[in-house]
């Protein structure tokens with residue numbers, strides 16, 4: 001039986017800068033059931049321009065690990081609805097994006113929700129579930 | 138007709154069809170509003186620890202926890218009626234507690250400038266009737282306040298704008314991303330770099346004063362063209378979204394400076410939660426500050442009293458939360474400290490925060506199951522009425538009963 005060398009190779013990791021935004025479908029899902037699949041579906045994703053996806057070798061629907069010193073999540077890669085110039089990735093504001101936001105507010109009280117630096121790489125793990133994002137888990 | 142409490146537009150033209158005491162259908166709402174009015178699938182049950190108990194016991198327990206707290210904090214109330222907010226401020230005063238709402242990490246800086254009259258502002262009705270140039274800056278209203286363009290700013294006919302968006306109005310979007318709102322602002326979308334708002338304002342101010350704008354990598358012609366449109370406006374509005382607020386949070390006065398160069402323009406912060414402005418006004422009236430206040434011999438405002446900082450510094454031991462879910466909306470790295478304190482949660486629904494709360498008190502959904510008043514994003518006072526009978530207590534009554542018991 002041959003050894004699956006690929007299993008031991010680390011997927012390449014890229015630097016990524018993420019900004020967050022609001023999505024009315026996600027907010028409606030939140031109103032109905034913040035514990036439900038719909039809310040997770042709209043939240044647990046990172047949206048990237050075609051250009052960046054090609055650069056990093058990601059395809060629509062790939063799962064990626066996004067992590068920094070604040071936390072680590074696995075989400076799905078999706079393509080931005082409109083052509084974006086690249087350099088910035090997008091997440092809908094949610095507990096998933098909040099897992100990556102620093103608690104350091106510079107004493108101002110306002111965390112950097114819209115400017116998140118992280119590393120991104122392909123992952124075979126399941127998309128992070130809400131249970132994992134609740135404190136204590 | 139009922140009023141929608143889905144966002145701070147407080148649309149008052151909503152029809153609901155009630156069947157067997159439940160809302161079956163809503164008319165005229167956007168998706169967000171329909172979601173709010175139809176409500177959540179998992180209602181909160183009254184509990185102490187894991188134990189289901191009656192609401193009266195929960196209220197007594199909440200009062201006991203608050204009474205025994207060394208550094209209590211009250212947080213939320215942006216999804217509560219103005220009456221409940223007034224009660225919350227009184228309770229904070231009685232307990233010498235900290236009080237704050239989501240505006241401390243949202244639009245508080247901007248609303249404060251409106252209340253202190255550092256921004257020239259106007260009503261949404263003025264905008265519908267008069268506005269010819271509207272700017273969505275760091276704001277995707279189509280997704281956050283979905284009927285803003287259709288009811289007030291762009292699409293409607295207005296007294297002085299009878300030709301509507303086809304001829305009478307110009308909509309502009311300034312944003313990092315081509316949002317759904319930017320898509321509507323055809324030909325007038327100005328894409329700026331992340332955190333580039335301040336530099337863009339400075340470049341625009343240069344253009345307005347006849348100097349050649351400087352903005353690395355940006356087409357100067359586009360800034361000059363924008364300045365030309367703004368100069369010609371008869372009645373303009375800048376809708377300041379959260380994207381702009383976060384980007385200029387350390388120097389929000391720069392927006393007031395821009396406003397001074399545009400005498401026909403009005404600035405309006407785009408508010409999400411339906412009664413955030415109400416909270417800011419109620420606390421401002423009482424203390425002179427819009428959020429992050431600690432009561433004592435006199436009320437003191439400090440960013441240390443913002444929810445993000447109190448959780449980061451773990452400077453409180455008890456948190457009463459009403460109509461907000463800090464575990465959902467704050468960075469996990471600081472929200473984690475909630476697990477180490479006693480939390481009292483008042484909410485219609487099971488939230489992330491309710492899962493770790495010592496006491497859960499279910500509340501009526503305001504504007505659906507209980508009435509009251511609220512303040513629209515432009516400062517207009519709006520009446521809310523109940524359209525179904527649920528048996529749940531409103532936030533105002535819950536807070537009133539806690540206050541009697543402490």
Ligand code: SF4
Nearest residue numbers: 141143144148170284
């Ligand atoms: S725009 Fe806001 S207030 Fe109006 S229906 Fe939608 S959610 Fe409700």
